[in-house]
Every structure is written in C-alpha cells, then in structure tokens.
Amino acid sequence: DTAVSQTPKYLVTQMGNDKSIKCEQNLGHDTMYWYKQDSKKFLKIMFSYNNKELIINETVPNRFSPKSPDKAHLNLHINSLELGDSAVYFCASSPGRGATEQFFGPGTRLTVL
Amino acid sequence: SQKIEQNSEALNIQEGKTATLTCNYTNYSPAYLQWYRQDPGRGPVFLLLIRENEKEKRKERLKVTFDTTLKQSLFHITASQPADSATYLCAPAYSGGGADGLTFGKGTHLIIQP
Numbered sequence: 001d002t003a004v005s006q007t008p009k010y011l012v013t014q015m016g017n018d019k020s021i022k023c024e025q026n027l028g029h030d031t032m033y034w035y036k037q038d039s040k041k042f043l044k045i046m047f048s049y050n051n052k053e054l055i056i057n058e059t060v061p062n063r064f065s066p067k068s069p070d071k072a073h074l075n076l077h078i079n080s081l082e083l084g085d086s087a088v089y090f091c092a093s094s095p096g097r098g099a100t101e102q103f104f105g106p107g108t109r110l111t112v113l
Numbered sequence: 114s115q116k117i118e119q120n121s122e123a124l125n126i127q128e129g130k131t132a133t134l135t136c137n138y139t140n141y142s143p144a145y146l147q148w149y150r151q152d153p154g155r156g157p158v159f160l161l162l163i164r165e166n167e168k169e170k171r172k173e174r175l176k177v178t179f180d181t182t183l184k185q186s187l188f189h190i191t192a193s194q195p196a197d198s199a200t201y202l203c204a205p206a207y208s209g210g211g212a213d214g215l216t217f218g219k220g221t222h223l224i225i226q227p
Contacts, residue, residue, distance in 0.1 A: 041220060047214075
C-alpha cells in the first residue's frame, strides 16, 4: 500500500537514448510533482501538475516532458539523454496547492553513460 | 536571487542532547516553511509546517521556530537518538498561486552519536 511509487528504481542508459520514469500515487491527491536531486544533493522542482494541467514548468530543457494520463499518474519522459541528466529523480504529490505537505516517492537513480 | 542556507556540514550531537538546526533565507518573504527528513537512498519525509503568523510549532520531540524578522527558522530535536541521524531539509514557500513546488535548502546532515 505504498503511497507514492516510482519505477524503475535504477535506470542506466547510454547518451542519446530516450527513457521514461513512471510515478503513481494512491492518496487521491490533486497535485503531483517531479524533482531532480543532483550529485551535490540539491533538490530542485522540475514540474508540477494539478488536475492534469501543468501549472509549473521550471527552466528545464524541453527534452524533459511530463505526461499525466490521469490524476494518479505523472510520468516523466526524457529524450536525447545527456551525461548531465544523471541524478536522482523524485516524484511527489500533495492534497492541493499552497501550504500543504508533500509526499515523496522513493526516487529513481538515472545514470547516463 | 532567492537563497536558502543550511549548515551542510555534518552536525555531531551526543545522544540525549538537543540538536538545533538552522535555516536562513534571503530575498524571500515566505508565507510558511516546511521541514523534511531524508535518509540515504530514500525520498524526503515531511516533518513539520509552520506559518508566518506562528512563532513556534511542536510535534513530539520536534520543535520549529520561525522568525520572519531574522529570516530564520530553527529546528530542534530534544532527547536526540541515533535513529534521528539523517539529513534535514528546510523549504520556505509562498502560499497559493505561483510556485507550488518547493525550493529546498541543501540540508544539514545530523549525526547522533551513542
């Protein structure tokens, strides 16, 4: 009964490939997010979705695209992977916008060779 | 530009003592501030949220203060235990509109020594 789950846990791929990371939440939350944690441990917001609509799009390369088939899922597609994309990617969800706690998934460690 | 400062060097505390972690922010006027705990290889876990009109918030052995004049939040763990060892992240944020995703400090690595 995991609240926020991500697959895969680890992803190793070659430069130039296209990959996807899946995220699902069973909390009934309206808002979902993607964060990137780099090698220096900074955790940065990439995207957020509220009721299937993108409401934040931080200055990330357009090679990254979030896709939400329904309220419980927010997948992250990455095209033409680069070495600098290597990081841990976290999905999160919250009951709504604003001052609410966020629930994070276990993370996906992406390594681009 | 907005900046969040946490002591990212390891903080070593003797078991049973009170651990105090600091979060300073500049060029910010957050309406609230959240604290999270992150263990190695895991996602952050929410601990406490304090609003700008609250001076102090408590939850079991945890206490958070929020001084909007000093632009600082302090996070206290009383009667610390080795199981409290983790990285603690602060995230000052605005209420509603604009940025819903959190901006985190780099975190403080807390080590509680038995």
